[in-house]
Amino acid sequence: MIEVDSLRKEYSGFVAVEDSSFSVEAGEVFGIVGPNGAGKTTTLKMLAGLIEPTSGDATVAGVRAGETEMRQNLGWVPEESPLYEDMTAHSYLRFFADLYDVPRDLADERITEALDRLDLEHRERAIGDMSKGMKRKVAIARALVNDPDVLIFDEPASGLDPLTTNYIIEFVRELSEEGRTVVFSAHNLFHVESLCDRLVVMNRGEIIARGSLDEIRERHGTTEYRVYTDVEVAGSVQENGRYRRVVESMDAVERTRESAQAKDGAVVDIQTHEPSLEEIFLEIAGESPQEAEA
Numbered sequence: 001m002i003e004v005d006s007l008r009k010e011y012s013g014f015v016a017v018e019d020s021s022f023s024v025e026a027g028e029v030f031g032i033v034g035p036n037g038a039g040k041t042t043t044l045k046m047l048a049g050l051i052e053p054t055s056g057d058a059t060v061a062g063v064r065a066g067e068t069e070m071r072q073n074l075g076w077v078p079e080e081s082p083l084y085e086d087m088t089a090h091s092y093l094r095f096f097a098d099l100y101d102v103p104r105d106l107a108d109e110r111i112t113e114a115l116d117r118l119d120l121e122h123r124e125r126a127i128g129d130m131s132k133g134m135k136r137k138v139a140i141a142r143a144l145v146n147d148p149d150v151l152i153f154d155e156p157a158s159g160l161d162p163l164t165t166n167y168i169i170e171f172v173r174e175l176s177e178e179g180r181t182v183v184f185s186a187h188n189l190f191h192v193e194s195l196c197d198r199l200v201v202m203n204r205g206e207i208i209a210r211g212s213l214d215e216i217r218e219r220h221g222t223t224e225y226r227v228y229t230d231v232e233v234a235g236s237v238q239e240n241g242r243y244r245r246v247v248e249s250m251d252a253v254e255r256t257r258e259s260a261q262a263k264d265g266a267v268v269d270i271q272t273h274e275p276s277l278e279e280i281f282l283e284i285a286g287e288s289p290q291e292a293e294a
């Protein structure tokens with residue numbers, strides 16, 4: 001559905017995005033993850049056709065980013081949406097539906113459905129008097145007035161309270177379950193773990209890891225085994241009346257068992273610790289892009 005080929009963006013000599021390539025399948029939720037300044041927004045804006053790449057290509061359903069046909073099929077939710085503060089949500093959304101030539105009856109139907117699903121309260125208020133979470137919901141409803149197949153969200157949950165965040169994350173999941181393709185950026189990795197099928201990790205303009213969460217874990221994360229014994233073995237520390245040794249392979253678990261048995265002891269518990277995306281990210285962010293992608 002989306003093909004990104006060697007995208008690069010330079011601002012007066014500063015390279016914000018370098019040689020970025022990835023593809024997103026139809027119906028997939030795809031995450032772009034990385035710290036502040038990694039190049040996530042720049043990438044999404046090039047995908048949405050809002051800024052021109054310095055070089056490289058992005059296509060959505062075979063149409064080059066930025067072309068009218070592609071915009072008709074795209075919903076874009078920026079991190080900070082400048083909304084018309086004096087309008088009510090309904091009149092604002094109707095205004096956007098008109099821009100997309102959506103017939104009035106259909107527009108009203110879509111707007112009411114989107115605002116109902118997003119559970120927007122006080123929708124008769126002027127947008128300027130709404131809370132940040134309510135404004136974000138209006139911005140999301142705006143991205144849906146043209147009933148697009150592809151939705152791009154820049155930091156959909158940034159700056160929102162946990163309840164509204166959960167609501168919006170669940171809503172994004174529903175949009176994908178309806179068959180829409182969703183690309184979103186995040187620096188809060190918790191949302192990524194719970195939401196996306198595949199992702200790229202960016203740092204300083206470059207992609208440093210890619211794949212499903214499991215693939216990234218397998219490639220970059222190390223499963224830890226916490227082996228508890230009732231006697232002290234080499235490398236163990238005492239913890240609540242027993243001994244804990246942390247190892248990284250089943251062979252080492254076996255060796256710990258043998259060491260315990262040699263002292264007439266036994267393994268009393270084994271716990272597995274899978275690294276979180278956050279832990280993996282911190283590890284690979286310290287490597288060079290070539291090392292991390294290898």
Ligand SMILES: Nc1ncnc2c1ncn2[C@@H]1O[C@H](COP(=O)(O)OP(=O)(O)OP(=O)(O)O)[C@@H](O)[C@H]1O
Nearest residue numbers: 011014016034035036037038039040041042043187
């Ligand atoms: N219009 C611009 N002119 C000059 N530099 C820019 C411009 N837009 C972005 N940059 C720079 O490009 C780099 C990437 O910015 P970008 O906004 O894409 O990062 P990001 O990953 O989205 O970060 P954040 O999470 O903070 O939004 C940053 O160093 C930023 O300062």
